[in-house]
Amino acid sequence: MKVLYFEQKITLKDDYPQPKSGEALVRVRLAGICGTDLEMIRGYMDYTGVLGHEFVGVVEKSNNYDLVGKRVVGEINAGCGRCTYCSSGLERHCPQRTVLGIYKRDGAFAQYLSLPEKNLHTIPDSISDEEAVFIEPLAAAFEIEEQIRIQENQKIAIVGDGRLAQLIVRVLKIKNKNITCFGRHQNKLHMLQKMQIAAKMGISKDDEHTFDVVVEATGNESGFSDAIKLAKPRGTIILKSTLASKGNLDFAPAIINEITMVGSRCGPFRPAIEALASGVVKVNDMVSAVYPIEEFEKAFEEAKKPTNIKILLRP
Structure with a gap:
């Protein structure tokens, strides 16, 4: 074969x-x-x-x-x-x-x-x-809500605008409306804006340390630094990227701000299948x-x- x-x-x-x-x-x-x-x-x-x-x-x-x-x-x-x-x-x-x-x-x-x-x-x-x-990566997006409980009034940031980030937005917006996606590619951010998602190119000073939950899904080291920059003290960062880089990551800001970090990987298939079958996620x-x-x-x-x-x- x-x-x-x-x-x-x-x-x-x-x-x-x-x-x-x-x-x-x-x-x-x-x-x-x-x-x-x-x-x-x-x-x-x-x-x-x-x-x-x-x-x-x-x-x-x-x-x-x-x-x-x-x-x-x-x-x-x-x-x-x-x-x-x-x-x-x-x-x-x-x-x-x-x-x-x-x-x-x-x-x-x-x-x-x-x-x-x-x-x-x-x-x-x-x-x-x-x-x-x-379905497999969509299940990974559903895993976030299996791991943490996101309150209705909490602010969510998605760092990244690629394959997994796009799926995470589609899943989280089912129950949460206060979502902002930070990316680098105008065409991908436009896809999110068509779904009524706030999308930004880069992080402004007003964005720093203002989000309760930050999902890092960039696939690169800079995404980790951006997630730290966005999370408020005692906020939560969901880490979705798998990196082969041997570079050094600075964890000091996360420790100083007492940020909770959650590694997140594979997830439940059944909700992903149901979401596609029903049209809730496209x-x-x-x-x-x-x-x-x-x-x-x-x-x-x-x-x-x-x-x-x-x-x-x-x-």
């Missing part, structure tokens, strides 16, 4: 063996390139293997016959199923876990992938393939282009461009 294999650089292999793990075998229909994939190429997680973790596909083989032929998305963390984390529903923190396209498990930039049946979620017909690719405007897997070099070039939002691959 065809895959995008990463070992210091990405190459297209057309003779890679299909997964034979005893798990569900999924034929991938579409896969999305995200910020984590770009960080993996720069050295994050020191990974070798097939990249990709945002996908939609069709189950071709499974011990659960009800899944065969169904269109699915999949949770990316596969735990051991025996430890205390797994027994409490926190497979994403299992010490023995594998992570699709990120850690010890081949990913979705391939014609086929495998995952445990319990990781798979069937998709209703009302959700297109293009929309379904967003993502069609976020697809910039779709490329066949053979044109991966062009796809990754486009994914790196700040003017684009989401680039999809068709294996």
Whole structure:
């Protein structure tokens, strides 16, 4: 089968063996390139293997016959199923876990992938393939409200205007109206303004230390500094970026202002699926282009461009 294999650089292999793990075998229909994939190429997680973790596909083989032929998305963390984390529903923190396209498990930039049946979620017909690719990162956006309780009168800042930041805004605005997004790209900020979200290019003096909750979703170190600058004393910062940088971050202002920091990663799939199926969250405007897997070099070039939002691959 065809895959995008990463070992210091990405190459297209057309003779890679299909997964034979005893798990569900999924034929991938579409896969999305995200910020984590770009960080993996720069050295994050020191990974070798097939990249990709945002996908939609069709189950071709499974011990659960009800899944065969169904269109699915999949949770990316596969735990051991025996430890205390797994027994409490926190497979994403299992010490023995594998992570699709990120850690010890081949990913979705391939014609086929495998995952445990319990990781798979069937998709209703009302959700297109293009929309379904967003379910994994959309679930990560829903995770914020699983971790902290945001009061109706609290001010929220989103630092960043890219793929994940756009999804976070779409989720948080369901219940919260006082949201400001700080970005660097006029076209992306315009997308937010069309949703009646306050969007700013840069931080003014009047913005500093005025927000109760700040979500950092830039994918770069400067985003952390901006989040510190925006959070009020004893405010909360949600950290969403995964960075391969070895640079030094200054935590002193966070300590002085007694800021609470919350690392936030994967999230619940069911709310994400329901939000797309009901139309409460719309993502069609976020697809910039779709490329066949053979044109991966062009796809990754486009994914790196700040003017684009989401680039999809068709294996």
